[in-house]
Amino acid sequence: MDPIAAAAEALADCTSLLVFTGAGISTESGIPDFRGPDGVWTRVDPDEFTYARYIQNPETRRAFWRMRADSGVLTAEPNAAHRAVVDLWRAELLVACVTQNIDGLHQAAGLPAQSVVELHGNAHETFCVDCGERQPTTAVLDRVAAGDDDPRCSGCGGILKAGVVFFGEMMPRRELMRAAMAAADADGVITVGSTLSVFPAASFPIEVVEGGHPMVIVNRGPTDLDDLATVIVDGAAGETLPKLVARLM
Numbered sequence: 001m002d003p004i005a006a007a008a009e010a011l012a013d014c015t016s017l018l019v020f021t022g023a024g025i026s027t028e029s030g031i032p033d034f035r036g037p038d039g040v041w042t043r044v045d046p047d048e049f050t051y052a053r054y055i056q057n058p059e060t061r062r063a064f065w066r067m068r069a070d071s072g073v074l075t076a077e078p079n080a081a082h083r084a085v086v087d088l089w090r091a092e093l094l095v096a097c098v099t100q101n102i103d104g105l106h107q108a109a110g111l112p113a114q115s116v117v118e119l120h121g122n123a124h125e126t127f128c129v130d131c132g133e134r135q136p137t138t139a140v141l142d143r144v145a146a147g148d149d150d151p152r153c154s155g156c157g158g159i160l161k162a163g164v165v166f167f168g169e170m171m172p173r174r175e176l177m178r179a180a181m182a183a184a185d186a187d188g189v190i191t192v193g194s195t196l197s198v199f200p201a202a203s204f205p206i207e208v209v210e211g212g213h214p215m216v217i218v219n220r221g222p223t224d225l226d227d228l229a230t231v232i233v234d235g236a237a238g239e240t241l242p243k244l245v246a247r248l249m
């Protein structure tokens with residue numbers, strides 16, 4: 001059977017779907033993933049970007065802001081896969097979209113903020129690590145472009161950090177709780193564009209499976225949880241997810 005038809009059949013009785021997304025849902029919007037063949041980790045050493053290093057080392061901060069300016073995360077547009085998730089929400093089939101992405105593209109596609117759980121934060125906002133003052137990241141990048149390569153808080157002089165979770169940094173407690181509640185309420189899960197290898201994020205689809213519910217994996221290439229999948233759809237999310245969603249409505 002065609003995998004999309006098989007996936008639709010596996011999810012046919014579901015009315016409360018958890019959609020779990022990773023970097024692969026945004027590659028068709030022009031944002032590189034981390035672990036795919038052209039992923040960021042083929043060029044950048046992840047050990048460089050720990051929270052401790054960022055705070056201690058001005059060179060790490062300079063490298064971070066340079067990378068942010070080049071990454072396209074702040075200027076990308078949502079694609080057909082992001083819009084398909086919105087279609088599920090409109091059809092009242094979505095419990096929540098739990099994402100590891102920091103690009104804000106689910107909301108840009110039209111998903112209301114209360115239906116999106118951002119486990120790893122959002123790159124569009126920047127915070128002062130000392131006083132907590134918040135500002136748009138674009139305003140900080142304007143300063144970087146003007147030559148201020150390690151920009152500081154204009155209020156207190158503290159280090160500025162984008163609102164994304166670094167390696168070695170705590171994940172936002174409220175978002176973890178919201179994801180756990182969504183996983184507990186779900187009667188099926190679709191994962192999209194994730195290697196399902198980053199924990200605790202990947203524990204949420206596992207929780208749905210352990211509740212006895214189906215899991216459809218939409219991904220280009222293998223994931224760490226392929227053995228738990230009811231059906232695997234191997235292909236580009238922007239092509240396959242809209243077809244799958246159309247069959248569920």
Ligand code: NAD
Pocket residue numbers: 021022023024025026027028031032033034035036037039073100101102103104120192193194195196197198218219220221222235236237238
């Ligand atoms: P990952 O990089 O580990 O895996 C992405 C997976 O998606 C790979 O298996 C890749 O082959 C697949 N893929 C790539 N393009 C695809 C497409 N068009 N259709 C279907 N599949 C496709 O990503 P991850 O599991 O999300 O973990 C990476 C971590 O990096 C996350 O924690 C996230 O916070 C962060 N990250 C976020 C962004 C973003 O916000 N867009 C981008 C890069 C990394």
Ligand code: ZN
Pocket residue numbers: 128129130131132133153154155156157158
């Ligand atoms: Zn400050």
